[in-house]
Amino acid sequence: MKKKGFLRALFNRSVETEEFLESLEDQLIEGDIGAQSAMEIVDEVGKAVRSNKVKTSEDVTALIREKLEGYLITEQLPIDTTRPTLLLMMGVNGVGKTTSLAKLAHYYRSEQQVESLLVAADTFRAAAIDQLQEHGKRLQFRVVRQNPGADPGAVIYDGISSAQTNNVPLILVDTAGRMHTKANLVRELQKIDKVIKNRLGDGVYKKMLVIDATTGQNGLRQAEMFHEAIGLDGAVLAKYDSASKGGVVISICRRLQIPFYFMGTGEKYGDIEPFNKQRFLDILLSNE
Ligand SMILES: Nc1nc2c(ncn2[C@@H]2O[C@H](COP(=O)(O)OP(=O)(O)OP(=O)(O)O)[C@@H](O)[C@H]2O)c(=O)[nH]1
Ligand SMILES: [Mg+2]
CATH class of the missing domain: 1.20.120 (Four Helix Bundle (Hemerythrin (Met), subunit A))
Incomplete structure (x- = not known):
């Protein structure tokens, strides 16, 4: 590297x-x-x-x-298979939400023998649904989807029901990174949040922000925006392989007091790992 x-x-x-x-x-x-x-x-x-x-x-x-x-603030996320866990993957356009989601499905299956259901709640961009479906096909995970333009809340509602019926412990939800306006995006996230809270019962619900390691200080503004909109539980750092940056992780931890859970370090499905402070600092401070 x-x-x-x-x-x-x-x-x-x-x-x-x-x-x-x-x-x-x-x-x-x-x-x-x-x-x-x-x-x-x-x-x-x-x-x-x-x-x-x-x-x-x-x-x-x-x-x-x-x-x-x-x-730095970090946390691990072992899955409790006696109740559903839902990870809501959020973030602005192109940060790596969908890729990170697919990597997480792969990670939990291979490292913890935990199966996932993928939910295509980015209905704003038509190709997004097919992109998630493609990951599902390659990795053999079921994808819950509706037509482009469908209400994301309705897709998520279906996804949670389906996971409960089929006893799938982990529900991974892809969301849109862009709407016509920021106010639309915030409103949609708040609606999604309400649906999940009503439907998931005593399940574990984590609102995860995906941060692109290459974006620099802008990442802090993104985190503040999402935190204000629906309150974040944690973050995933994507693209930490190709970046000479990553210091924004420190800003986000200090300002929002939220933990980082995972770190993505490449384009392959296996390129994700639980966020490890030493590994993160090795890369951040390496003088190669
Ligand atoms: N090198 C590298 N590339 C990554 C990583 N994660 C994602 N990418 C690439 O970043 C690009 C965008 O990733 P997506 O997962 O589509 O991002 P997104 O946030 O879902 O994008 P939108 O749905 O358009 O908002 C793709 O080309 C990915 O292959 C990573 O950890 N390392
Ligand atoms: Mg996407």
Whole structure:
């Protein structure tokens, strides 16, 4: 995996200059971790340098790593097969919702022997239904669908009923990333949310935001928008293979206090893994 190091320019530099701290702050801000975190880290690095606790750029990287690890929030999601679990996959256009959903179905089957039902609730874009159907066909998962333009709430209602009748423990719901207006999107998500709450009973319901690792600080604004609209339970980081970025994960954890559950690292079905802080930081801070 070839990527630019988050703190690459810090290597082999003298850490005892003001200029070093300034360039560190610039790089942290460019890295999308958020201005507050960047300032806190620079303060702490400055103190550590002055008190001789850190001497080399490697020491600085280690200190930064420790701080970033403290900011990250992660959670695992084992499936309780005695009741249904529904994951609502949300996110703006093109972030990787449908792909991540298919990867999750594959992951839960291969790692936990948990079967999934896929629900095509992105009825806004005609091709979206066929795209999900294609994943279902390739991976052999049943897809609940209606015609393009159908009410997403109705498709989800059908999906939950079908999963309950057939004892499928995991319901993965694909949603539209775009509507005619943002207000439409918010209203539709709120309707979907109501249907799920009414229909799922005591099932586990997680509202998941998919974040594209390549989008940078814009990802924080997306997260705030969805969080305001229906309240997020967590996030999935997609496309962390091709990105030199990913710092926005830190901003989102700190601002919204929601955990990251999974990390997608490629285009193949197997390219998803439970979000692991060390793995995430290895990639973020790698200097290759
Ligand atoms: N390299 C890489 N590509 C990914 C990853 N996840 C998704 N993609 C690619 O990103 C593109 C968009 O993915 P989709 O899953 O269709 O995104 P979406 O959010 O469902 O898009 P819309 O339904 O149009 O809103 C596709 O070409 C995927 O193959 C990933 O982890 N790594
Ligand atoms: Mg999609």
